[in-house]
Amino acid sequence: TQLLEQSPQFLSIQEGENLTVYCNSSSVFSSLQWYRQEPGEGPVLLVTVVTGGEVKKLKRLTFQFGDARKDSSLHITAAQPGDTGLYLCAGGDPAGANSKLTFGKGITLSVRP
């Protein structure tokens, strides 16, 4: 069974601070997708990383896939209150022909004005 552990589980920071959160596993994934989920809504895709070592930027968000494709990080520069939300990582199953995603429990981020 593949597991994704996200850390920290909760993070509360001041507006303007930088932060890095993590998504780790002992298993290799074919891809890593990061989602953001607001209360009462579905996960919204932020980025997909597929190559070991890959870095993708989305405005102030920087996503990195580990060289061994077992872990990923999300770095936010100069966090804003609008970044508040639940951040989920989900890994693609390398063993299957399909696209079953394995999700982590998520990181709840609160950015105080």
Next chain:
Amino acid sequence: EPEVTQTPSHQVTQMGQEVILRCVPISNHLYFYWYRQILGQKVEFLVSFYNNEISEKSEIFDDQFSVERPDGSNFTLKIRSTKLEDSAMYFCASSEERGQRQPQHFGDGTRLSIL
């Protein structure tokens, strides 16, 4: 931007009753999925569907569950005889192509409450 739509947003059903959750995937997408999220827990894969048949299913997706694409736009999840533990958010997702690296786009979910 095209989106996945799910109805109803909230369904309350008596234990033992049948329930059908409906989804309209993004129009040019060919691969469809159902996931569920029990309150306070992870999002869990239930089933994937392509070309009018199930591609893969999890151990959660037992004989009480079924999926169908009754027409060219809808994708449904049926739970034949609901149990209390079926209470959860159910998310539908779709992707344009097959493969582990294809992004999946999620709907806003149906909150299913079993009484």
